[in-house]
Amino acid sequence: MFDLKKQVLAFSLMVSLGIAETTGLGFAEVDLVFPRDGIFGLMPLTPIVFVIQNPAAIDRLYPYIDYGLWPVDLPRGNHTLDRMLVQQHLPNTTDTTGSVAFLNARIANTLNTENDWEFVWKMDWTNCSTSANETTSDGEPKVNLNNPWAGQSVRFTTKKGANQPNLTALTADDKCGDASALAFNVTKTLEPQSGYYEGQKCAVLASPAPTPAPCKVSVAPAAASSILSTLTAAQCAAFTPGISCPPKKGAATVNNAASQLIWWAAVYQLSIVQWV
Template sequence: MGASSHVRFAFAALMASLMTVMGDKSASPTLPATFEVDLLFPRNETYAPSWLMPVVFAIQNPSLAVPLSASIQWSMWEGNSTRSPGHIGGGGFDVDGDVRTATSTPKNPYMLSGAVNTISYPDGVWTLAWYVQYNICGGPTHSENFTTVFTVSKSGKAIDLEAATSSDVCGAAQAQAFNITSPWGCGMLGPSPTTNPCAATIDSAAASSLSALARATGAICTSYSSNLTCLDPSPPPGQPSAANPRVVAASTLLTLLAALGALIHLA
């Protein structure tokens, strides 16, 4: 993997870390408790092309990611082949690392978001494949594989993160839950619990924050996405050009830019 790829991966992880909502001091849940990962967006629907098509996961009880060493691994491709020009391979969020390094306790549920550019493919079928990777008893393993198929079309509807988690559709979200019965050890997992994706919703404030941060930083892509626009804060004509300063604090953006500069220097 080249230096630019390392920067892209590190930048994506940095963006995920910045999604921690400051000031929530909720304690770790009393065991047994459920650790759950929900795919909030996209859904099996038809969307208009966007230079920032979001991929949004919610983590319920994020502190429990630490004993699991949990991460989310995902890939996305356009068309019928994972080798297509629109292929994005090796996407992921290091949930365990984000929780360990957060400067305050992550909000519950904890939102993780990336974005990809579908402008170059205004009409087509896309596939998002994902799973939860975790580590117990000395070896990595992963949950069942999930696949979501969605369509991009010029006649598709605009992206609406709030509507994607409304009460009438939230129960259909893809989700994986783990029953954590003890903090460590091979016997830490109990029988798989029933998932509850409706406990993770995107309200107007969260939707504005996700959209504003994406607009401020540009599309986030990975090493196989050479045909997409990556790390480009300049949108195409007619697209939003800047974050709303009332949503994203200047200090957050300065921290992000400083960190990105450091990553480029190290690479």
């Protein structure tokens, strides 16, 4: 479904301009908390954690996030990206300007050996802009739907005896600036009256993009614990978990967990996130 939507966007670059939302949603950002550059202990279950600053604005970008993880010495022809963190709409983003959300995923049975690794993530999004030359049948200007993208990578090492990743420590003052991040300035939104986004609002972005500010957010210990517990529970609900899990208490409990804790999760932690 999501790939089909992307293909439609690629062939439908012009839609008619409707109502414009003039109030800018402002600064928004996607930060990769982990993986991160550094040396970490062996991980039977690897957390993948993004922090979304101002999810209401990011929601108007209709972003897609792909990622891949492989040994540094793996031939480039064997590199693949998985669209397991498909971010179409963040949940409950209405009237949440200024809040924070998490996108979480996990990889099992990969980083439980010593090695040097590369984690690559790519995000593409929609940027609306009015057309200078074309108008609708009613004389209104049309809007371009551009689909830019950007990719970033981090390298790290797994080593026996090293510390496990600590999400709180990685967002502390001395480490937060090392985060891989993409920032945006949403000046307003446009509402197309035709095309694939008819009736929806898409973002108009300022250029150049603002400098990322990952240090605006720190992950409190309670939030870090909640994220890791959620990822572990989701993995243990799998048919073949591949990690050490507590005994299952019953099929009903397992089925309920599996239905709620799917491969990727976008969960709000507003009560346990510190936003500087």
